[in-house]
Amino acid sequence: MKPHNTCMEREQLFAYAHRMLDPQEESRVSAHLASCAECRESVSAYRRLNEVLDEWKPVTPSPWFDARARARVRSQASARPAFSLWGLAWARWAAVMTAAALVVVSSIWLLRGRATRYEPPARTATASASAPPQPARSQSAPGTEGPAVVQQRAVKQEMDLYNNLPVLENYDMLANFDVLSELPQAEDKSND
Amino acid sequence: MAIDSDLELMLRVQNGDAESFELLLNRYRLPLVSYFVRMVRDRALAEDLAQEVFLRVYQARQRYQPEARFTTWLYRIATNLALNALRDRKADDAPALEEDDEGVPRVARIVDSRPTAEEQLMLSDRERLIREAIESLPEKQRVAVILHKYQEVDYRQIAKVLEVSESAVKSLLFRAYENLRTRLQPLLQGGQL
Numbered sequence: 394m395k396p397h398n399t400c401m402e403r404e405q406l407f408a409y410a411h412r413m414l415d416p417q418e419e420s421r422v423s424a425h426l427a428s429c430a431e432c433r434e435s436v437s438a439y440r441r442l443n444e445v446l447d448e449w450k451p452v453t454p455s456p457w458f459d460a461r462a463r464a465r466v467r468s469q470a471s472a473r474p475a476f477s478l479w480g481l482a483w484a485r486w487a488a489v490m491t492a493a494a495l496v497v498v499s500s501i502w503l504l505r506g507r508a509t510r511y512e513p514p515a516r517t518a519t520a521s522a523s524a525p526p527q528p529a530r531s532q533s534a535p536g537t538e539g540p541a542v543v544q545q546r547a548v549k550q551e552m553d554l555y556n557n558l559p560v561l562e563n564y565d566m567l568a569n570f571d572v573l574s575e576l577p578q579a580e581d582k583s584n585d
Numbered sequence: 586m587a588i589d590s591d592l593e594l595m596l597r598v599q600n601g602d603a604e605s606f607e608l609l610l611n612r613y614r615l616p617l618v619s620y621f622v623r624m625v626r627d628r629a630l631a632e633d634l635a636q637e638v639f640l641r642v643y644q645a646r647q648r649y650q651p652e653a654r655f656t657t658w659l660y661r662i663a664t665n666l667a668l669n670a671l672r673d674r675k676a677d678d679a680p681a682l683e684e685d686d687e688g689v690p691r692v693a694r695i696v697d698s699r700p701t702a703e704e705q706l707m708l709s710d711r712e713r714l715i716r717e718a719i720e721s722l723p724e725k726q727r728v729a730v731i732l733h734k735y736q737e738v739d740y741r742q743i744a745k746v747l748e749v750s751e752s753a754v755k756s757l758l759f760r761a762y763e764n765l766r767t768r769l770q771p772l773l774q775g776g777q778l
Contacts, residue, residue, distance in 0.1 A: 407762060446715060448711050449735070452622040453615060455628075461636055
């Protein structure tokens with residue numbers, strides 16, 4: 394028998410017996426086993442142990458195993474899965490938020506569009522250009538006009554506002570349309 | 586007719602194919618029940634755990650990655666369940682047993698290892714000796730031996746199941762078989778019990 398110090402590591406012999414070595418290592422161990430009875434015996438012992446372990450037979454499932462497994466999976470499948478619940482809630486929430494955002498954006502767009510389309514005739518040159526031709530005196534500077542002409546123009550502007558109702562939805566227009574500022578003058582006039 | 590691979594079946598299960606799930610159930614019910622019986626001994630608990638594995642596979646079907654082998658995934662779920670069941674039982678049965686680094690109890694096992702009436706009918710004396718030898722192994726060694734020897738899972742896959750290196754699995758298996766060799770010496774010498 395060879396001296397023990399020339400034998401291979403037991404872990405390597407175990408790996409050989411269980412075919413866990415790469416081909417190169419396996420052939421190296423095979424070559425060693427050809428000349429080492431002690432290592433051959435170790436490998437045989439691992440293989441015998443493996444055969445002994447085979448005696449512990451597997452257990453077959455009970456006849457009702459399949460039915461129970463199916464029932465558990467079926468009950469899970471019929472219940473609403475958590476991920477789809479989350480998905481659905483998320484999708485609903487996203488749809489509501491998207492719709493709300495669309496309403497806000499379209500409202501702002503509409504209001505801005507109207508604001509840029511509508512220009513009060515008294516404030517812009519284009520408004521006066523599109524207005525019906527006025528007598529020459531009405532185009533003179535406001536300071537040079539008589540009180541009757543100014544009052545007539547104010548009435549006409551007010552009537553234009555009433556005839557063009559959408560302008561009342563314009564926040565900027567409403568903010569600038571300070572009706573109350575006219576009241577003291579009216580009161581003053583009535584007092585006079 | 587070609588047999589569908591686990592991967593193909595699982596991809597179909599992902600798409601809602603109940604028949605493919607049924608095929609997986611038929612294919613793996615025996616290996617799983619056997620695995621759990623060997624791990625936890627209690628047959629009723631073993632069947633319950635095996636059903637739980639199928640349920641979890643179904644629940645997690647959308648998270649299954651085709652890159653991973655189906656059996657690796659299956660046995661990882663099964664092993665986690667088995668180890669949790671063993672820990673729960675150990676906590677219920679025993680007042681805190683001190684363990685060494687490998688999980689071997691320092692104090693003598695106080696779990697009743699006497700065979701139940703059912704086991705007496707089912708197991709021969711030799712089988713009982715083998716079972717007790719394997720049950721005496723530390724947790725990870727036991728998992729490695731059962732997966733390697735009885736479930737025919739190769740050591741590379743065992744490494745993935747246990748999330749350790751391949752060389753660690755080889756070493757784990759070596760130590761486990763050395764322990765078994767010592768404990769099962771009467772059977773190895775060819776003696777009848």
